[in-house]
Amino acid sequence: MDGAEAGQRIVMLVDNGVHGDSRVQKQARSAAEAGFEVTLLGRSPDGKEHTWTLGPAQVRLVPMPTPLHKRPHEFRRPWVAAPLAYPPTGVGTQRAQAVKAWKADLQVRRAMGPQGPAAALLRAESLAARATGKWVTLRRRQTTRSRAARKRLDTPADRLYTWFWQATLGDRSWRRIEPGLWDWELAYGKVVDGLDPDLIHANDFRMLGVGARAKIRARARGRDVKLVWDAHEFLPGVRPWTEHARWRLGHMAHEREYAPYADAVTTVSDDLAGMLRTAHGLRGTPRVILNAPAFDHGPEEPAEPGADLRAMCGVGPDTPLLVYSGAAAPQRGLDIMVEALPRQPGVHVALVTNNHHGAFLTGLGKRAGELGVRDRLHILSYVPHWQVVPMLAGADAGVIPIHHWPNHEIALITKFFEYSHARLPLVVSDVRTMAAAVRETGQGEVFRAQDLDDYLRAVRQVLADPQAYRAAYEKPGLLDTWTWDSQAEVLIDVYRGLLEERVG
Known part of the structure; x- marks a missing residue:
């Protein structure tokens, strides 16, 4: 432990339940192992507070009522x-x-x-x-x-309401057009203040405001609290998480209001770093921290054997097995993997994902039944992030069939690194950054997004000679920078720079 870090308190903020978010788990553990006192705050799924540890880091999930998410007309x-x-x-x-x-x-x-x-x-x-x-x-x-x-919220009256508050309040208009953002503040704010941090690490756009307001309150008490904003996505390019027309407008206004309070910005790709600097007039270019796998973050004494993908699917070593690991949503393109199965005799598909009871995944299961391939579709639960790579290694190929959305074009996403460390041949859609990387390395095949025939062509090529694609991983140095150890060094360097400046 570096003596400079001992006693320096970091509070990390995330707008989910931490489980399943490998990036924040790795950040918290690495910072704590570097000597900082780390508390990771997330949202409780059931209205009760939950606590546990990630290595030396403390995790707390706080209850968050959401009465402000409802609009007056709903009452x-x-x-x-x-x-x-x-x-x-x-x-x-x-x-x-x-x-x-x-x-x-x-x-x-x-x-x-x-x-x-x-x-x-x-x-x-x-x-x-x-x-x-x-x-x-x-x-x-x-x-x-x-x-x-x-x-x-796009009737003429709704549009007039939105226009009026944007014209009247500018970036402060989110208070009227997306007031549910206050629910996050009311759940997290007092907890952050009580922890009395030296540095706040706010993950993504919702937590940026929570962190910035805590920084402002600390300054009023005479304390200089540093704020790191970790931007996971480019908000103007995010598919709205709800159907109403004010979601993106409100969140963008909220982000613009609080971005100037960040003392440092980190993000997930070089392209996104440049876009954020331009959009918010940042003084410097954000530092890039890839969400690469961490191979030493498992429990000190594993309580159970690692996950075996083929055993989870109930298939033998000779069965062709395609895997997708990550969140399930229409824009992720998983439907093409199901639609292809009738034309792929003997091939099985494993979806390692979340929200199994949601409309999208239940719909995929129903569609597989209609096509007569339900027995070859396996919907599996997440495993701890340190088990992901060994589990994925049991597949014959890793699939990333995401659609063309702005945020899909600009970064190598988490599953890309996980598949790579599992040394899987890849089948990826032609989103810009990822397709370019696969073509350059030769580790897989690229298909036109949402094109079933081209997807089938890419899978056939990969399954016909998987070793030819696995050979790409033998290139010296290819995987070296795609590890969490190298990325954690960037994170700790950002923290130390800010905290040294604070002490000075």
């Missing part, structure tokens, strides 16, 4: 646009269920065979139930349509 009845709609209290669902119960009761009573006046009354009551059911259905349709109309 009101849309009297003008849908005067018959139910109020947003759940009463519409309750009324529909009550009518179903009424009709079920009438069905049983008719089966009992009433006679005379009782039968006439039952017929009248049945007519009343049908009429009530139609009325409830009409009101529920209006409720559904009115909610759908406001979901994207």
Whole structure:
């Protein structure tokens, strides 16, 4: 431990539950092993605080209520646009269920065979139930349509509201058009202040504001707290995480307001570094820290054997096996791997990913069933990041079928490095940076994104002679800089530079 680092406190901020985010886990552990006192703050998944350690680093997940994520119109009845709609209290669902119960009761009573006046009354009551059911259905349709109309926040009234606050407040407009960002501040802010850090490391755009406001409050108390902003993505090129039209506008305004408070900026690629410098007028070019694998970050005494991909899929050593490891979303292109299976006899696909119960992955499973290949599609859970590379090594090829989005074009992503260290032949879409790297090294084949026939061609070529592609990894020095050890040196150098400046 370097004596200069002992006692210097670093708080790292991330907007997720830490599990599955290998970059922040590696950052926290490496900084702590360098001698800093590190606390990594993330978001609790269940409203309870959770704590554990990553090597010498402390991890805390804080509860985060999200009442500000809801818009005022979600609490009101849309009297003008849908005067018959139910109020947003759940009463519409309750009324529909009550009518179903009424009709079920009438069905049983008719089966009992009433006679005379009782039968006439039952017929009248049945007519009343049908009429009530139609009325409830009409009101529920209006409720559904009115909610759908406001979901994207792009009605004329919504656009006027957005324009007004942008014109009035400029970069401060996120407070009105994306107020849910305050929920992060209200969950994390007091915790950060209580930890009294010397340096705050804010991961990505949501945490930038949390870190900057903590820095401002510390300065008011007479403390010079340094802020590192680790920009994982170029926000103008991110596919919005929600459907409404204000998401990107609000987050970009928030980022522009707080970017000037960063004492240093780090990021994931040279291209993104240049884009961030231009977009925010940064004094210097951000330092690049690749999310490369860490081979020494496992538990000191492994409690269980490493993950075996083929055993997880239930296939033998001679079965052709393609793997994708990472987040699941439409823009990741995983559907092409499923659509190809009917034309790939004997080939199996493993998706090592998250959110297994989400609409996208359940839809892929359903589609595989329709195509008659569900038995050859294996949806698997994440493993600890230090087990990823050994697990991936069991495949015959690693696939990265991502679509053309600005952020997909500008960086070598995490799975690229993981596949490379697993010495897998690669099948990658023709996004700019990654395709260029694969063509240069010869470690795989490139196909046109979203082109099924070209994807099939690339897979056939790789499976026909995988050793020819694996041979690329024998080139001296190819993998040396794609390790976390070399990247952690950059991270620690950034920290030390800022903290020495603070002491001076």
